[in-house]
Amino acid sequence: MMNIFTTYSQTTGIVLDANNMPLNAVNIFLLDQNLLLFSNEDGQFITELDIPNSSYISFYKDGYSSKILKYKSGVELKIILEKLHIILDEVGVSDSYSELGNSRLINIEKKSLSSLNSISMVEDIAELSGVDMISSGLGIQKIVVRGLSGMRVVTYLNGMQINNQQWANDHGIGFTDLGLTEVELIKGASALKYGSEAIGGLLYFKDTPFTSSDKLKGFIFSGFNNSSYLSSSKFGIKWNKKRLYFNLYGQYSISSDYRLPNNTYLFNSRFQQNAIKFSLGYRYKNWQNIFRCQIHAEVSGIPGHVHEDPSEVDLIEITSSELSLSTDFKATRPTQFVKNQLFIYESNYMVNNFKVEFYAGHFINNLKEHEKWTRPSFDLNLSNTLLSPSLRYTSDKLSLQLGSQLIFQDNKNNINDRLVPDASSFNLGPYILIEYEKDNFGINSGVRYDYKRLTSDDQVLGLDYDNSFKSTSFSSGLYYRFIDHIFRITFSGAYRSPHVSELFSDGVHHGTSRYEIGNEQLDIEYANQIDFKYQWSTDHLGIIVNPFIQDISDFISLNLADSVISGYKVYNYMQYDKVEINGVEMNLHYHPHQLHNLHFEQSYSFLQAKNRYSEYGLALVPANSIKTKILFNFNDYERLSKYRFDYISVYHIYKFKQDSYAEYEELTDSYNVINFQLGLKFNSQFHCSLGLNNILNATYTPHISRLRGIAGGVPNPGRSLNINLKYEF
């Protein structure tokens, strides 16, 4: 049956559908080689590469079940992909590969970042159940997972931990979707391989893989949003010559102030972003090397700036009645200037069932916050170096992974004014992960030990601090499949040591309009989580129910003090003995038998955060929500597709009232937002998407908006139109 044959190191295979008809344009992803191939019109694919034994290969085509197999030389490759009506969480319905681990055994969610109808990367990710965002317009946005954010949600970009002063709500994610293909998300404390500190969750962003092709491939993208006159341009190029692979991407985006539902403009919500990145890959037999470089620069205005109590100001004081296109794109004050540089070297060698990997990454973040024109309020350099060797052994049923992370971090102030001190840390984290699968049953278990030494010798602040934090993290999971029913349970525990901002802050933070005071006595916070996931799917209906409970002891939090310094309210860092976060996330996917192209998807996120030692709730906990998407695909309708229609979709989000809030927050009312999208396909290379966002022009401020406490809550953008064009060659 199998069709593989190898000559001159060539590997070929064929991909068919259930009726033995060839499938073209199937994505054939050589996971361990980070290389993407495509099947031709006869369903065949070919590569000159030596593929080492036990390499994982993923086969994926939109609308079909994906498959993963372990390569074995000399065995024919004939892959059959079945037509799929429902794509529900990928797990169980189809195999999918995850950087974060075996997606059957760990609760990993994914979101494609290659969609053309995206408003912003973070807003796309926030469509997932249990995920929200803290934002002030499109400029500053960051992810919230199950009510936790900041240092508790760890971000990785191509294997490198991104540390960009993420402790503050006004410090965004630090990169864009440029050249990215997908993000993986683990909710809660189960991501052992990538660190113990991800109590809230871990996000892993992945670049698009290299492509094996004789021709130069690439794209040009242009997008426009009339809310803030946002203009974004991107390009990408992929090139391959024999063993050498090269990807190059660039982006330039500029935005003015965004328009509120009342047709005024939120002053200083403007931003600019530009980025350039490349990846260079070289393969020699079983040895692979990849070098990546990325430079990202961002200038973001900090809206809602006032000198008096922000909650007392009137909205009219921080908005403009009209936009001046000649001046309102320019940076004003206060403004953040962010420069991020990322360098990565990855190497792996495969022999028999072993894969040896070495990873080195260096990330430099420079953050300047200017309230004045001629001098920054603070100017910080944060450099982060990660070294990570690992060894993987795989057999038919067993997978064993040993590794360690060494992280060196240095926080250095470039001026005497400072909010956080000069500080350095060293983290060593060895781990071991075991996975076993047989038939419909799987089990995984892992343990990690972390040692972190944090020192601060800051002459300006007169600090001489030297402390070490150490603890063990663990995660264990069981998976069982019974006909169409899938059950998975994970129990995990992790810890987070206090951050320098929590220990030593002492000053005005203009981004948050607070005077923040740290606490040297803070110690480790511990979290334990039980996560259960049940999934059932048939051809036309799929359901997921995912209850969870997380218990965090010694929870570090900001608390409002009864004093004012320099006109700003004072907030102190302190620890709550016990915090409990529990909830349930549910997904429903339905499409009628008569109308396979119609998809109805709904997700429910219910979250409750209890602080056992306070009458108030926790800060920045998002309201419960119901998210609904109705999508109709025109592909099978010749009458409509001749008018270039590709798809049409309506997205609705309902946010419940949030009546559980911190002492310094307020109740937030419920609201509805509806977005509309129309996709056009002029030909196989040229695509367009038209979007009408906030159709009802609803006036709403999310509970976790960065601007919720200003002027009674600065609304999110009103009705707006966006158009995105992409040409691929």
Added chain:
Amino acid sequence: MKEFNLLTVAALCLALAFTSCSKSDDCHECHVAYMNSSQQEVEVEIGEFCGTDLEDVEAPGYLHSIEETIVGMDTVPAGDYNVHCEEHAGH
């Protein structure tokens, strides 16, 4: 040759995209801020400052002296005040 042309076009696009056409403005209107009895900010404009003058008024510890000034319904007493040169919404 075609590949070369595409690369050239891409490189030119990139160079244009990263080239700024704007020149920096180094003169800015400044004001002192006075909190009235209702804890609302009252601004007293003190003129435009440029270059080293702007650096001086934004220097740490710099205080600007003003005479008693009436702004709308508020009377800002004479005294030494911190200077703010950042922009606020107002058009």
